[in-house]
Amino acid sequence: MGYKLFYYPGNANLAPHFVLEELGVPYELSLVDRTRNQQKDPDYLRLNPNGRIPTLVDGEQVLYEAAAICLHLADRHPQAGLAPDPGTRERGELYKWLMYFTNTVQAEAMIYFYPETRSADESHWPAIKRRAEERLGGWFDNVEAHLAAGGPYVLGASYGIADCFLFMLGRWGRGLQRPPRALPAFGRFLNLVGERPAIRRALEQEGLTQPYF
Ligand SMILES: N[C@@H](CCC(=O)N[C@@H](CS)C(=O)NCC(=O)O)C(=O)O
Numbered sequence: 001m002g003y004k005l006f007y008y009p010g011n012a013n014l015a016p017h018f019v020l021e022e023l024g025v026p027y028e029l030s031l032v033d034r035t036r037n038q039q040k041d042p043d044y045l046r047l048n049p050n051g052r053i054p055t056l057v058d059g060e061q062v063l064y065e066a067a068a069i070c071l072h073l074a075d076r077h078p079q080a081g082l083a084p085d086p087g088t089r090e091r092g093e094l095y096k097w098l099m100y101f102t103n104t105v106q107a108e109a110m111i112y113f114y115p116e117t118r119s120a121d122e123s124h125w126p127a128i129k130r131r132a133e134e135r136l137g138g139w140f141d142n143v144e145a146h147l148a149a150g151g152p153y154v155l156g157a158s159y160g161i162a163d164c165f166l167f168m169l170g171r172w173g174r175g176l177q178r179p180p181r182a183l184p185a186f187g188r189f190l191n192l193v194g195e196r197p198a199i200r201r202a203l204e205q206e207g208l209t210q211p212y213f
Pocket of ligand 1: 054
């Protein structure tokens with residue numbers, strides 16, 4: 001069985017890419033060249049009508065939405081232990097955090113990085129970015145409080161897909177005035193996860209260079 005992950009370096013494909021490397025399963029990476037707007041090419045739109053990255057092909061099935069791909073991969077390989085069993089308290093915690101990461105934090109990051117999606121008037125963009133940065137700071141503070149109260153990982157002692165996702169978000173926040181690496185527990189988390197060989201391999205395969213977060 002082989003997967004195909006459509007990616008652009010550093011984009012929302014990072015989390016599923018970390019998961020694939022962590023699983024150690026065969027997969028192929030396929031570059032969607034955003035510098036040439038290939039995410040809007042008809043061939044790609046047939047796979048992902050949203051024209052966004054990532055997309056995962058798993059045999060006959062095509063999936064988009066990074067968090068859904070991470071959950072699917074963890075469920076396809078339960079022996080790897082990257083997600084708690086369905087129906088458990090821990091699985092509920094995973095849903096809560098993963099949805100928070102994708103629906104609240106990632107969504108805010110998208111406003112910060114792409115203010116043009118919120119107003120066609122360029123003079124509005126600095127204010128949109130400032131507000132998104134303030135709000136992102138608040139979301140990251142909530143993650144900090146959670147990690148400081150437990151940790152070292154999102155679900156406590158066991159590493160999994162929520163950590164892959166959070167590492168991606170922590171990396172995206174590296175250019176903020178108050179970056180996640182400057183928060184004590186979040187900084188420890190990024191250092192810890194950033195040392196994992198699977199994470200390193202994925203970052204290198206995407207051609208990303210230090211500092212990673
Ligand atoms: N919620 C989606 C968001 C995906 C997304 O926004 N990807 C960005 C890159 S990080 C993208 O493809 N942007 C190109 C575009 O919108 O044209 C997911 O998590 O997969």
